[in-house]
Amino acid sequence: MNSLEILAPVGSPATLEAALQAGCDAIYCALPTFGARAYADNFTLEQMKEVVHRCHSLNVKVHVTMNTLLFEDEIEAAYQQAKQLYEIGVDALIVQDLGLIHLLHERLPQLCLHASTQLSITRPDQIEQCKKLGIRRVVLARECTKEQIQACIRTGIEVEVFVQGAICISYSGQCLFSSLVYGRSGNRGLCAQPCRMPYFLYKDGSKVDFPESYLLSPKDLSLIEEVQTLQKMGVCSVKIEGRMKNREYVYKSVELVKKARDGILLDLEDCKELKAAFNRGFTKGHFDQKRGRELMNMAAGNHQGISVGKILGQKKDRIEIGLTEVLRQNDGIRIVGAKEDFGCRVNYIYDASGKLVSHGLPGQKIMIPVLQKVKIGSMVLKTVDSHLQKQVEKIVQEKKRKLSVDCHLSCQGPGHPLVCQLFDGQVQVACESEIPAQPAKKRPLSQEDLVKQFSRTQDTFVQIDHFTFDLPKEIFFPLSVLNHLRKCAVDLLYQEKTKTGPVMEKEYHVDCVSLPLEGIQIQEGLSNTNPELADLRYNVTNSYALACLVKLGYKGAMVSLECSLEQTKALVEAFEKRYRSPAPVSVWIYGKRRLMLMNHCVVNTVCKDGKRQNCALCHRHRFTLKGKDGKMYRLMGDAKCHMGIFESEAFDAFDQIPEYRRMGIHHFHIFFLDEEPGKRAEICRRIGL
Numbered sequence: 001m002n003s004l005e006i007l008a009p010v011g012s013p014a015t016l017e018a019a020l021q022a023g024c025d026a027i028y029c030a031l032p033t034f035g036a037r038a039y040a041d042n043f044t045l046e047q048m049k050e051v052v053h054r055c056h057s058l059n060v061k062v063h064v065t066m067n068t069l070l071f072e073d074e075i076e077a078a079y080q081q082a083k084q085l086y087e088i089g090v091d092a093l094i095v096q097d098l099g100l101i102h103l104l105h106e107r108l109p110q111l112c113l114h115a116s117t118q119l120s121i122t123r124p125d126q127i128e129q130c131k132k133l134g135i136r137r138v139v140l141a142r143e144c145t146k147e148q149i150q151a152c153i154r155t156g157i158e159v160e161v162f163v164q165g166a167i168c169i170s171y172s173g174q175c176l177f178s179s180l181v182y183g184r185s186g187n188r189g190l191c192a193q194p195c196r197m198p199y200f201l202y203k204d205g206s207k208v209d210f211p212e213s214y215l216l217s218p219k220d221l222s223l224i225e226e227v228q229t230l231q232k233m234g235v236c237s238v239k240i241e242g243r244m245k246n247r248e249y250v251y252k253s254v255e256l257v258k259k260a261r262d263g264i265l266l267d268l269e270d271c272k273e274l275k276a277a278f279n280r281g282f283t284k285g286h287f288d289q290k291r292g293r294e295l296m297n298m299a300a301g302n303h304q305g306i307s308v309g310k311i312l313g314q315k316k317d318r319i320e321i322g323l324t325e326v327l328r329q330n331d332g333i334r335i336v337g338a339k340e341d342f343g344c345r346v347n348y349i350y351d352a353s354g355k356l357v358s359h360g361l362p363g364q365k366i367m368i369p370v371l372q373k374v375k376i377g378s379m380v381l382k383t384v385d386s387h388l389q390k391q392v393e394k395i396v397q398e399k400k401r402k403l404s405v406d407c408h409l410s411c412q413g414p415g416h417p418l419v420c421q422l423f424d425g426q427v428q429v430a431c432e433s434e435i436p437a438q439p440a441k442k443r444p445l446s447q448e449d450l451v452k453q454f455s456r457t458q459d460t461f462v463q464i465d466h467f468t469f470d471l472p473k474e475i476f477f478p479l480s481v482l483n484h485l486r487k488c489a490v491d492l493l494y495q496e497k498t499k500t501g502p503v504m505e506k507e508y509h510v511d512c513v514s515l516p517l518e519g520i521q522i523q524e525g526l527s528n529t530n531p532e533l534a535d536l537r538y539n540v541t542n543s544y545a546l547a548c549l550v551k552l553g554y555k556g557a558m559v560s561l562e563c564s565l566e567q568t569k570a571l572v573e574a575f576e577k578r579y580r581s582p583a584p585v586s587v588w589i590y591g592k593r594r595l596m597l598m599n600h601c602v603v604n605t606v607c608k609d610g611k612r613q614n615c616a617l618c619h620r621h622r623f624t625l626k627g628k629d630g631k632m633y634r635l636m637g638d639a640k641c642h643m644g645i646f647e648s649e650a651f652d653a654f655d656q657i658p659e660y661r662r663m664g665i666h667h668f669h670i671f672f673l674d675e676e677p678g679k680r681a682e683i684c685r686r687i688g689l
Contacts, residue, residue: 004231004238004261007063007160008254011040011243016051018247018392020401022254026061027051028094029243031085034066034078037243038189049088053498057461058403059426061091065243067116069187069541069562070097072570079103086111089500094139096173096187099544102551105134112136117162118173118187120537122148127155129552139239142167142221143286143599146233153234161230163223164253165241167285169195169216169296170596174537177595177645179562181631187539187562195596196301199625201606202632210606212298215625218600219297222282227260242278248385249277251392272325275306276385291613292605300341305383311335311374318350318367321380327366328359332384337375343383344370402463405493409450410470414439418477420454420489422462427496431489433482437475444474453482460490533586536561536594543575546583556584558669561593565656572663582664589653589660590683591671592634596645602635603643613641622674624648636673646673654686 008019010029019027029051032042043051048064055062064085070078078100082093086108093111095101096118104111114137115121115130122141130138137158140149144161153159168175179185182192198213223230227238240253252274259266281297281304283290297304308325321327327346334343350367351357360366408421417432447469455464534540534549534557541560549557559568568587575583602625603618618637625633625645632648657668670687672680
C-alpha cells in the first residue's frame, strides 16, 4: 500500500500551526496574487520563506496555489512570481492557466507542477495531455466517481483527491456565473458564491411550489470514511478544502483524516466537533454517485453547526431552551424557524431557577437573554464552539510539532573528537566536537549523561527519540562542549532540511504553426461541433495558453468569455509579435452564455426525487431560475443529464465585429439555445448568412 499524503489548507499563520499540530504531511497556501482564494489572509513572499523553512524542517511539503486565469498583461508577472517561489524551495505549484503551465514547463522544467482541480480533469485522455505539458500530479475534479478516479490512477500519474470541504455545484473552472453576472471572477479568486444564494424554480412561467430556496447549494464533501479505500486504490494525496476556514476546522479535519488513514476508529464526539467547526451537511458527493437531495442542502447555504435544542418559550428578554447537547457561555448560536434566521453569542446562561451558570447540559432547560422575538419550537444550532476554540488554541500555543530524529554518538578514544550524527529518515548530518576527548580522572562520561545533555532540545525544532552509542570507556568531555556540539548538530540539520537547489532557467522557445480559421461557427445547445477547435472549456485568456493548445494539436481556440475586447486585442497582438503568425482564435458574438455546467439536475430534484436520470422534463417544459434580485436564468440539460444555467437574454456583440476584423479575427461563434426559427433567421441575416 502506498504512503498516503494528507494535504491541509493554510490561509494564515494561525491555520499553519493548526495544520502542523494535527499531523498533516503537506500544506497548500498562496501569495496575495494569482491564488483562487483572494479573500484569505495569504502570505507575503518573506512570510512564505518562513513557511517553507518551518515545514521543510518537519518533513512537511509546501504546495503553492497559482490557480487563477491570467490575462496578457499578467502572465510575465505570474512567471516571475513562480520563479521566486521555486527559488525559496516550494515543492510544487498548483496551476490552472494553460499559458502559465506551458511557460513554466518550457523555462523551468525542474519546477514541479500540479494541475489544479480548476482544469476539470475527469478522464484519462485529459491526463495524457497534462503529461505532455510536464504535469506531475493532477488534482481531480470533485465530480469524479470512484470508477473515474480508478481510471485516472491507471494512467500512472500522481492523483490527488479532495476528501473534505466545500464543493462547487458547477464543474470547477467552468463557472462564469460570478464573473458575468456579478463582475467577480471565480476563475480569478473573487467568487461571489452565487450558488449559495436563494432561487425559485419556474416551469413554463409559473413558480414551482417548493419549501426550500437554496436550489444550487450543495452539502460539504466528506469522504473521511473512504480514505483507506482511496489509499488502496492508489491515490497519492487526499486534500482538504478550507483556506478561508478557521483553525478549529483545519485542526479537526486534518486530525480526522489522519485517524481514518491510520485505521483509528472515529468516535461520535470527533464528528460533532468537526460539524461545529463548519458544515453545510455532509455528502459523499459524486464519489458514490449521490444525486438530488442527497447531494444538496437546499434549506440553507451557510454553516449549519450542530443542533443543541429547541425553543420552549420566551419571557420578556429571555428565551427558554430545552437542550439536547452541551451549550456553554461564549458559544455562538443560530435560531432557525422564523422567517429569517437569527444568530447571537451566548453571553449569559441561567438555569431553571434563574441562577447564573457557565453551561447547560443535555436534558436541562436553560434561559439566555435575547431581545428579538423568536418562534416557539424553533431549532437552536450551535455555530461557534467556544470549548473547541480554547482546546485548539491551547494545543497550538503550548505544543509545537517537532521533527523526530535518531542520534548516534561515537568517539575513538582520548585525543579524538566526539561525533554526533542526527538522522530523521531522510537527511543525515554529522558534527565533531571542537575539543577532543580527555582521559577520565574521576567520573567517566556515561551514556545517561549524554542522553541527558543531548535531549535538551526544547527550544529547537527537533526531538531526539532514540540514541545509539559507539564509545570507549573512561573518557570525559566538559558539559559546555557537549552543549555546543548538540547545538551545532541541530543547526546543521536545520540548514540541510531548508536549503534549496540552484535555479536553471531555460530559454523559452515554441515551434508554432498557425492555421487561421475562417467563417461562422453555429452551435446548438450544449454540443461541441468542431473537435479541432479548443472551445470555451479551455479558458484561453492569454497568448501562451493559445500557443499551448496549438502545440497540443488544436487548430485554434475560442477566446474566453471573461476577456474584454481590449484583453482579446492584447492576446492577439502578443501572439503575432512572438510567433510572427496570425493568432488562430475565434470569438463569441451572439448567444445566451452558459453560466454554470452542473453534474446535478435542479429540475428533477425539485419536481421529482432527484435520482432518476433521463426524465426529459427539462426538454418538455421551459424551466427557469429566478434570483432574489428578480433576474431569470434558463435551465437546459443534455442527454447525460448535465445541466447548464444560461443567461435569459442573449449576449450580443455584433457591433464589435469590425474591431475584431481589424485585429485579424475572422472566425465568430453564434450560439442558439432556445431561439425561435424567426429569431435564428434574423441573427443569420445580420451576420450575412
